[in-house]
Amino acid sequence: MDVLRITTSGSVDDGKSTLIGRLLYDTKSITQDKMEALQAASKRKGLDFTDLSLLTDGLIAEREQGITIDVAHIYFSTPNRKYIIADTPGHFEYTRNMVTGASTAQVSLILIDARKGIVEQTYRHYFIACMLRIPHLVVCINKMDLVEYDEARFNQIVEDFQQLLKGSHYEDKVVKFIPISSLYGENVVTRTDKIGWYKGQPLLEYLEAIQFDQDDKQHPARFPVQYVIRPKTEQHHDFRGFAGKVASGSFHKGAEIVSLPNGQRSRIKTIEQFDRQLDAAHATESIVITLEDEIDISRGNLLVTPDAIPEGKKELTAQICWMDQQKLTSGKTCLLQHGANRIKAKVQQLHHVIEVTTGRVEEKTEMGLNDIGRITLRTAQPVFADSYQANPANGTFILVDEFSNATVAVGFVE
Amino acid sequence: MSSIQWQFPRALEDEAIYILRETAAQFERPAILFSGGKDSITLVRLAQKAFYPGKIPFPLLHVDTGHNFPETIEFRDWLVESLGLELIVRNVQDSIDQGKVKEETGKYASRNALQTVTLLDAIEELKFDACIGGARRDEEKARAKERIFSVRDEFGQWNAKIQRPELFDMLNGKINIGENVRVFPISNWTELDVWNYIREEELKIPSIYFSHEREIIERDGMYWPYSPFLNTTEDEIPFRSKVRFRTVGDMTCTAAVQSDADKLEDIIREILAAKISERGARIDDKRSEAAMEKRKQAGYF
Numbered sequence: 001m002d003v004l005r006i007t008t009s010g011s012v013d014d015g016k017s018t019l020i021g022r023l024l025y026d027t028k029s030i031t032q033d034k035m036e037a038l039q040a041a042s043k044r045k046g047l048d049f050t051d052l053s054l055l056t057d058g059l060i061a062e063r064e065q066g067i068t069i070d071v072a073h074i075y076f077s078t079p080n081r082k083y084i085i086a087d088t089p090g091h092f093e094y095t096r097n098m099v100t101g102a103s104t105a106q107v108s109l110i111l112i113d114a115r116k117g118i119v120e121q122t123y124r125h126y127f128i129a130c131m132l133r134i135p136h137l138v139v140c141i142n143k144m145d146l147v148e149y150d151e152a153r154f155n156q157i158v159e160d161f162q163q164l165l166k167g168s169h170y171e172d173k174v175v176k177f178i179p180i181s182s183l184y185g186e187n188v189v190t191r192t193d194k195i196g197w198y199k200g201q202p203l204l205e206y207l208e209a210i211q212f213d214q215d216d217k218q219h220p221a222r223f224p225v226q227y228v229i230r231p232k233t234e235q236h237h238d239f240r241g242f243a244g245k246v247a248s249g250s251f252h253k254g255a256e257i258v259s260l261p262n263g264q265r266s267r268i269k270t271i272e273q274f275d276r277q278l279d280a281a282h283a284t285e286s287i288v289i290t291l292e293d294e295i296d297i298s299r300g301n302l303l304v305t306p307d308a309i310p311e312g313k314k315e316l317t318a319q320i321c322w323m324d325q326q327k328l329t330s331g332k333t334c335l336l337q338h339g340a341n342r343i344k345a346k347v348q349q350l351h352h353v354i355e356v357t358t359g360r361v362e363e364k365t366e367m368g369l370n371d372i373g374r375i376t377l378r379t380a381q382p383v384f385a386d387s388y389q390a391n392p393a394n395g396t397f398i399l400v401d402e403f404s405n406a407t408v409a410v411g412f413v414e
Numbered sequence: 415m416s417s418i419q420w421q422f423p424r425a426l427e428d429e430a431i432y433i434l435r436e437t438a439a440q441f442e443r444p445a446i447l448f449s450g451g452k453d454s455i456t457l458v459r460l461a462q463k464a465f466y467p468g469k470i471p472f473p474l475l476h477v478d479t480g481h482n483f484p485e486t487i488e489f490r491d492w493l494v495e496s497l498g499l500e501l502i503v504r505n506v507q508d509s510i511d512q513g514k515v516k517e518e519t520g521k522y523a524s525r526n527a528l529q530t531v532t533l534l535d536a537i538e539e540l541k542f543d544a545c546i547g548g549a550r551r552d553e554e555k556a557r558a559k560e561r562i563f564s565v566r567d568e569f570g571q572w573n574a575k576i577q578r579p580e581l582f583d584m585l586n587g588k589i590n591i592g593e594n595v596r597v598f599p600i601s602n603w604t605e606l607d608v609w610n611y612i613r614e615e616e617l618k619i620p621s622i623y624f625s626h627e628r629e630i631i632e633r634d635g636m637y638w639p640y641s642p643f644l645n646t647t648e649d650e651i652p653f654r655s656k657v658r659f660r661t662v663g664d665m666t667c668t669a670a671v672q673s674d675a676d677k678l679e680d681i682i683r684e685i686l687a688a689k690i691s692e693r694g695a696r697i698d699d700k701r702s703e704a705a706m707e708k709r710k711q712a713g714y715f
Contacts, residue, residue: 072559073552077419082604103581243464275466284425340439406578
């Protein structure tokens with residue numbers, strides 16, 4: 001059974017929460033007691049309809065203000081697959097929450113109000129989808145009921161959006177546009193005669209058919225060592241296993257590996273998953289590797305195959321999203337966490353900040369909360385990262401503040 | 415059983431094992447919060463797999479309210495014995511005797527909220543810096559907002575507005591003195607995922623999850639297990655019925671469902687057809703719309 005992870009972003013009034021509520025409702029994922037609680041809450045708010053958005057806005061402050069503040073994770077399944085939706089706020093001041101929600105997604109779902117067309121926040125959501133290189137992009141043009149299901153209006157928005165795609169990595173990919181009304185459940189799960197001119201699939205049908213990218217398995221083999229297992233029991237006296245999750249590519253029993261940073265080589269003796277022995281392990285699998293030789297390996301080491309050894313760099317240039325109240329200026333030191341490795345780093349240069357709604361680049365001496373920009377870092381030890389474009393699973397890092405311990409940035413290696 | 419809804423998505427196990435290994439590597443003194451319920455039993459299995467052939471590198475911490483189902487306690491002791499685990503028990507009764515908390519009164523009295531104080535005291539006493547819990551985001555809307563590494567302040571409080579962003583699978587377990595972290599490895603699992611996992615892994619679970627005969631009373635349209643801990647009114651007459659429990663908390667705050675399901679397959683079939691959510695049987699959640707969020711702010715897990 002596979003799991004499809006979706007991120008949605010929408011402005012305050014785009015009807016994003018209503019759309020998710022609709023998906024849950026129409027796939028019968030809302031139980032009767034939750035539905036009753038929803039009806040009661042809607043009534044208390046003086047509404048004469050059941051407000052499906054109350055289902056996802058889980059915090060008191062969100063219900064008070066009628067907005068989404070933090071990422072909520074929502075689950076539903078069809079007989080076909082399991083879905084996880086990361087529901088994120090759309091407003092500028094929550095850009096970091098959008099990036100967070102989008103980081104694990106295979107599908108980015110962008111909502112556009114049919115009356116308003118492309119607005120500032122659409123650019124932001126689209127920019128994030130591009131920055132994270134989310135494999136699939138679905139654009140729902142919502143509130144079609146409020147524009148009398150007008151085909152010309154839909155086509156106009158599609159055309160405007162296609163202008164944005166030019167030059168991005170989505171240009172040669174399928175980007176799906178769907179006219180919907182989430183309030184009335186039209187083209188969400190079921191078709192409607194009212195949008196009879198639209199011959200494509202409704203949203204859920206489209207999501208059901210999305211094929212998974214197997215990219216992670218084709219990328220170079222990377223295995224960050226998380227933990228060394230040494231039972232020292234009578235039965236497993238000499239056992240020394242390296243536990244971790246394959247970040248990308250595949251590892252095979254008997255094959256040669258190189259351990260970074262020291263460059264020592266050995267062969268894989270066994271690949272284990274609990275009490276089972278495997279011939280090979282692939283991206284995303286949690287395994288234990290044992291080696292033929294006793295070489296010095298600890299948490300933070302990276303096992304790779306000799307055909308694709310990443311270059312260790314003490315100077316990294318990356319696009320980052322700054323996530324802290326305290327501003328970033330060049331010269332700041334922090335901890336860089338890449339895989340299971342934490343290294344002291346210093347911001348050497350702040351190149352520019354990007355105005356995400358226009359794509360305009362601006363030279364600045366500081367970055368504030370939610371800013372996206374390009375920086376160069378110097379690190380105390382070499383970092384064995386790939387570029388995010390070439391191998392996303394080994395091309396990201398976070399920055400951790402040495403004093404507050406907060407996660408202050410996410411970076412995408414160039 | 416060919417339907418996909420009967421299959422456990424293995425990616426969720428890989429993710430949970432990854433989280434447990436990060437916890438062991440990033441913290442000095444983690445513990446598993448063990449209630450004897452199906453979610454914490456699942457956690458123990460995952461920990462067993464994550465560190466095999468080594469032992470689970472953390473103890474189990476059970477905050478015993480004194481109002482547990484005896485079957486749960488019996489199961490707990492069996493599991494600890496058979497896997498050779500370390501179990502630490504702290505009692506809510508002690509917190510009551512020390513005057514730190516006050517027993518609730520009235521027919522809805524429960525020790526559910528009281529256990530937070532005992533838990534926070536235990537964390538402080540035993541110097542745990544990470545407590546691994548079986549909470550899932552699908553259970554409840556405040557839990558849907560929860561992080562995998564959830565930082566709590568010195569008072570155990572959850573502040574939803576300043577949560578650390580969690581990106582990709584990178585987990586930041588660095589904390590300041592006095593702070594601790596709640597870790598939720600099965601955040602992305604649903605109730606159905608847990609049951610399918612239990613079935614595929616052939617895990618043992620306490621007998622009360624299966625259909626059995628028991629004395630119950632009816633209150634507010636729900637079946638409550640009759641026990642010496644439950645304050646009843648005169649017109650609440652206990653009667654015997656065939657029931658089972660879908661979720662296991664205290665005897666005073668967990669409702670039973672009428673059921674003949676005595677096999678895992680039947681339980682899963684019931685869940686697939688259920689019209690009521692899992693926590694619909696948790697009386698502690700019904701206190702208000704924000705009952706869970708408020709308890710979490712106070713340090714509940």
